[in-house]
Amino acid sequence: MSRKNILLIGYNDFNLKELETIEDAEQYNFIPLFQSGIQKQEEINIEKLVSTAREALEKNDVKIDAIISFFDFPFTLIAFLLCEEYGLTGPSLVSGLKCEHKFWSRQQQREVIPQAVPxxxxxxxxxxxxxxxxxxxxxxxxxxxxxxxxxxxxxxxxxxxxxxxxxxxxxxxxxxxxxxxxxxxxxxxxxxxxxxxxxxxxxxxLIGGHQCTVSGYVYEGEVYSYGLVDSVCYDGTPSFFYYMLPSSLSKEVQQRMDDLTRKVMKQTGFNNSTFNIEFFYEESTDNIYLLEINPRMSQSHSDMYDKIKGHSNHQVLVKLALGEKPHFKEQQGPYNYAAKFQYRVFEDGVVEQVPSEDKIREIEKKYPDTIVKIDVKEGQRLSDLPLQDSFSYALGVVMTGAQSKAELLEKYDNIINALDIKIK
Structure with missing residues (x-):
């Protein structure tokens, strides 16, 4: 059987490795185009990016069977635009914009789930x-x-x-x-x-409460949810701290979120691809509010699904792009809980000390199945970092798993202490 050629619009080494965990990975030939760092450029030359992608699609020696993207703007919209142009399976550009354009998206949401819209x-x-x-x-x-x-x-x-x-x-x-x-x-x-x-x-x-993300997909007009991930901010701030799977919300609240998800995704006309929707559950009023719709799978969640389900959620996107209905196994991974932590500080300063690569590998060996990524360098001023929120500075990421939530949080604290990053 010849392998299917799949064009990746936006990639990094982490996601290429995650794609190796999916079922039948050997049957696919992934062709990466555009490293994710392009998103950090002050000026994005969108015409050049689209032109380069068209050239990759029109090469005579390679027939592209599918186009996928799991990164935010501009990569997802490039994929949708090209799927339309070349007759490949995927959402329409308009349906993607109904999710990504915050004003248009709010209008769409208000049509069908007004109770969840501020x-x-x-x-x-x-x-x-x-x-x-x-x-x-x-x-x-x-x-x-x-x-x-x-x-x-x-x-x-x-x-x-x-x-x-x-x-x-x-x-x-x-x-x-x-x-x-x-x-x-x-x-x-x-x-x-x-x-x-x-x-x-x-x-x-303003909306708030327990923040979480529904992971789902649409296949031939039918909307499916396959997971709910909690999103936790640092105490007293709007700055993101960690994602955690599974969610701690009750099954009843999760079902209500699934119902809202089906209604709003049908309204947008989004089809044959993955999405994630961020919600807030306000316990004091028992209300659910929709924060935003992202017309892509969350690659930030992929390692958690791998640790708990036994393969990443990249599998869902690949199957859909090839016109196939995806499926997720029941739990077959080694952990009951998994998280992606964002290590942040809240005051400006200059980075005085970061761990060496050898030190990071030593920590990852001590805590198996842990991934540590440091995003700062010695001598760097935090306020010069690109793509930061308005309240904090992100120093790096820790992805790990455990058998309980308490064990997971303790493990993270131990890893941060071992990294010993110093800011002056």
């Missing part, structure tokens, strides 16, 4: 609406209609916060606006959405 309003940062005329009242969040990693996200408590956020956005929003508008110009959109391009921001009411 008040929202579109704002032009260069000509912002008067503070007292907005459809939302403080406190609220302001964020670009397209962003990732919490970039340019601001909590607004008063008019002064609002005006300052608008000034900052007007200066900095263009980095993603221009490449995002490339896709908007190629989509059939309603007039009220068309004017809200990548240069706009979204204001939306």
């Amino acid at each position: 008040p929202f309003d579109a704002i032009d940062p260069k000509n912002p609406s008067p503070f007292n005329k907005l459809n939302v009242k403080p406190p609220f969040w302001v964020k670009p209609v397209k962003a990732f990693s919490s970039q340019l996200g601001f909590r607004i408590e008063n008019e002064a916060d609002y005006q300052e956020s608008m000034r900052t956005m007007a200066q900095e929003i263009g980095g993603l606006a221009k490449p995002f508008n490339y896709f908007l110009e190629r989509a059939d959109m309603p007039e009220d959405v068309k004017k809200v391009d990548g240069n706009y921001a979204l204001a939306e009411g």
Whole structure:
């Protein structure tokens, strides 16, 4: 049997290794295109990226059977655009934009699950609406209609916060606006959405509670969920701390999230690919709120699924891209709990000490099935790091598993102590 050629739009070494864990991996030939670091560039040359991808598809010596992407903008939308152009299995560009365009997505959500949607309003940062005329009242969040990693996200408590956020956005929003508008110009959109391009921001009411992510996919119009991952922030902050599988929420709440998921994904028309949806469960009111829809599998969750299920969730995406219905095994991995931790600090400084590669390998050997990635170097000032949220600085990532939640958290603390990163 000849191997299927699958074009990867966006990749890194970690994800190439994860693809090796899926069933029938030997039957696929993965062709990687565009390293994930492109996302960190100040200017993304979207025309060049799309042109390069078309060249890979049109090579005479390789027939591409499927296109996949598991990274955020611009890679997912490039994959959808090319699937449409070349008649390959995948979502339409419009359905992807109905998820990724924060204003359009909120409109779609309000149509079918209004009880799970906070008040929202579109704002032009260069000509912002008067503070007292907005459809939302403080406190609220302001964020670009397209962003990732919490970039340019601001909590607004008063008019002064609002005006300052608008000034900052007007200066900095263009980095993603221009490449995002490339896709908007190629989509059939309603007039009220068309004017809200990548240069706009979204204001939306504050929601909170227990944060979690539904992992799912759509196959031939039917929506399926296969996991729920808890997302935990550092105490008293909006900065992400760790993902954990399985979720601690009750089965009843999980079922309600699944029901909301089916309704909203059918509304978008998204089909034959993976997605993840972030929710909040507010225990005091028993309400569920939708935070955002991501029209891709979460590669950040893949190691957790591997540790618990026995293979990563990359398997779901590959099967769908080839027109096949995927499946997930029952638990066959070595652990009951798994997590991806983001090690952060909350004050600026200069990195004085990081562990050597040998030290990291020694720690990974002491704690089997652990992956440690350090994202800072000695002499680096934290405020110079790219793609940080507005509240903290990410130093690195720890992925590991355990048989209980308590054991998992203790294991993480021991690993951080052993890494001994020093900031001056």
